[in-house]
Amino acid sequence: MRRGKLPYLRRVLALDVIEDAVGRSTEMGRPILESYGTVAFDQFVIASLSTLSYVARLAAKVDNRVIVPIGGNPGSMITRPVAVDIVKSAYEAEGKGELFNENDMPFLSYEFFSFAAGYVGLILRERPGAVIVGPETADALMYVEEANAVGALTIATGYYIANVAVLACAANYVMIGEEALAAGAYLSKEQSRITSLRTVDIFKFLAIVLVVVGVILVQLKNNFIIDLLSI
Amino acid sequence: MKNMVEKEGFNLFKAMAYIDRKYLFLMVFIITIGSLLFPISIPIQIGKNTNLYYSYLSKLKSTDIVMWKGATFRSYMEVKSGYIATLRVIIEKGAKLVAMYDEGDQQSVFQMVMGNPSTGASGILTSLMEQKNYKYWDNYIDLGMVLLGGEATYVSLARNFQGYIHNDYAGRPIQGSFLENVNGAADFAMIIDSGPLAGIGGDFLGRHFAMDYKVVYLGNMIGVGIAPTQTYIETGIVKGMLESGRGGAELEYLIGAPGPGLAALNVMTLGHYYFIALIIIGNIGYFGWERKARREEEIRAGGQKK
Amino acid sequence: MIVSTYDFTVAIVAIFITWSLYTQFLGKPTPFRSLAENAYIGVGMGMVTVINIWYMWTEGISPILRGEYWMLLAIILSIMMFSRIIPKYNYIARVPLAIAVGTSLGLALRTQINSNFILQVKAMIIPLWVDGNLYQTISNLTNIIGGLLLITFFIYTTEQKGPLKHSSQLGEYVLYIGLGTLFAQTFMGRLSMFTGYMQQITDPQWKIPYTIGIALLVFAASIIMDRRGLLEKYG
């Protein structure tokens, strides 16, 4: 079991949507714009970097550009070299190393507001055909709306639940929380990351069992599960 | 798609489906400023969470120490009715107050309401404070920006207050004040947190104060924080909350002290109705025209349907 | 009412910054917006600098002056952190990073499991039937069933077929009804903030003519510059 059989992992719809978006923007002759979040490595940034790698490979296949605005938080300083490396090797893996241009991954600012302003500026100037917004906070809505104004398809990552609600309305497709993680793990094909997703799911099954048994016991005036969880 | 729109003549449904956003935005300004200039007062129903919040707040005694986590100016703009009304209750009860901040403008906001003890500038509640003889140092202390440094700071504060806090914001040592006997989280009667997002890392107070030491934790929440806080109320970490500007208006109504919240009620009404109207217009446009147009476009594109 | 010079100048500059930033809605960068934006960023960064230096002084250096010499470690680690500036030596920053990661993990892990898993599961274990309270009964039933269905929607490592497929479909509906509620709450919050700010710049009464006047000036100037094609040059 250590090596060999990977646990099952559902291919999420987001990947098809991303593939479509890349294809459509290439048809329109426009670049793709994708961001992967602002903070230092957390589970979302790691997953978004896998998605970025996938998008870069798809784009390299059809000779398209990927523009990656970076910044927004001092943590982005840690993530930037990794991101540049990922996009570069994606282009090289498709044999299109010469298409990679580091100027397409501009470092806008550490300051959140000027990062947001720079991001919007990029959207207006480059007029991408697809904008894939990473785990951003309140600014995500702004990018999605401006992207829509230039006629781009929008795919956004819902980072916290109120954000998901707003993006579910505004964006063409929203990856709801863990969907982004599942997409990232699916693309990375790393056993350990799929296993961690599996671990999370085991906790969820555990929650289901606890709730079902607990509710039945509560109905029978038995507080065993509640007491168990109160330790 | 846009080209196709231009080719046809005027179509009411089409106009309803695509309204230029500049006009939408202009209307927002007109509605807001217009109704602020001509306010009308209407009664308001008190929600469950506001009642819970007030039930804890009204039990404060003059010996209780309340920890006040400040709001940034942008959060304050959203929850100022609750911010002011809560401080009003605390002053009236004579409870002790300790203000702490984690962002740069939170102190200015606090002083906007409570006055500036260094310069003597007055704030919104100065007259009430004079009336109740509520004074800096005797009744409330401003510790300044002591909440920087993330989760580690909150843990230090909760477990070893005296080892962490030595003086107030202006450098005056806390010896001899009511903070002298505070050793950790357990010595606080209540925490009031204004405008944060419980659940996205902002829940340090909940986890290290309320959960570990059972301090009563109340939230004066911004809109984005309402639902996460609701789950924390259910689990007993948070005891009550004010739901954004509306919750603040309810508290103002409950304590009989009209303020910015009640003055904004007609903007809230018109703003919501305006948005609902836009959604309905958009859907009429969608079913009257946009859906057909999309279908035609799909058929033209080769009948592919996702 | 007498207004102090301080309050008056603060109000006027704030109103100018406000309308300059709102010229974003014209869809083009205007010189007003660029000026206000850079002033805002500059002040914000200056403020963060002051706060952080002050914090490092009071929490890092004054303890050493008081005789708590173990805080020297904090200073050394901070200096190691600065090595990130020089690419050649940025590996030195790994040590403070490792210490920070390990410590924050230790601080967060125990309480995270408790507040976001155990207590949340416990809160879902509620009676299905509350005698004499129909509202509570319906609400409890919705919470338990809705919660269970929604969990199945978020399961990714089990193939979605048979009952799981249907439950995850229903779970998605639960999610979207919930999202609608959250959307409305968020809108209320944003609208309250905007209203609160509009109150701030129109209250007290003496601010109203300045608010409206400066708005007209800024927007008129931006539109005239746009007509003359000056925005490209100065925006």
Add this chain to the structure above:
Amino acid sequence: MSSLFRRKDIMITIVAFCFGLVIVPYFFDIKELNTYANNLSKIVAVVTTSAFVISLYAQSRRNLIMVRQRSKGWPYQGFQLIIVFLIAAVGLILGQASLPYKWPIEAIQMSGSTVFYSIATFYMISAGARAFRARNTKALLFLLSAVLVMLAQAPMTELYMSWPATIRAFLGDTFGKTATRIFAIGLAISGIVLGVRTLLGKEPATLGLQG
């Protein structure tokens, strides 16, 4: 020396040691250990704060380069740079309670950040008018619950009908809360799993061991 820093096992040991030092006092009451854990928390708080120096340096450098190359909008960048250091000097020399320091914050920083966030109100309205369409079942449910709750949130509604308030309370108490809770459970556990993976050395990126 540098090879020591590059070794993953050493870094993981440091992480695990700090982790243990902080978490053990929760379960066993050892006074000395508790003191060490508290001191470590304070050190980490200072170290975390010190990271701002890096961003200040990098941002200033970037602005300076833009000014030197006279790239588009360079006067604004120069203006920004001057303001940063001016405010910092004023704040550090005159103190945070001084009026010359508080003035720019109250006039510029506070209004600027509020306007930036309030722009989201406008975008929410334009997104709602443009994209809130009952395209399919889930979009219809989404739209209906949003409209009903917004109807109830408008204070005027209560004067004429009482049912929207009940629906709003019900939706907030059931669907809204459940969605938030399940979402939070998933995120918390995946965060914890990432933490455990870091402890086991399976996530070198979080420790800056890549790049």
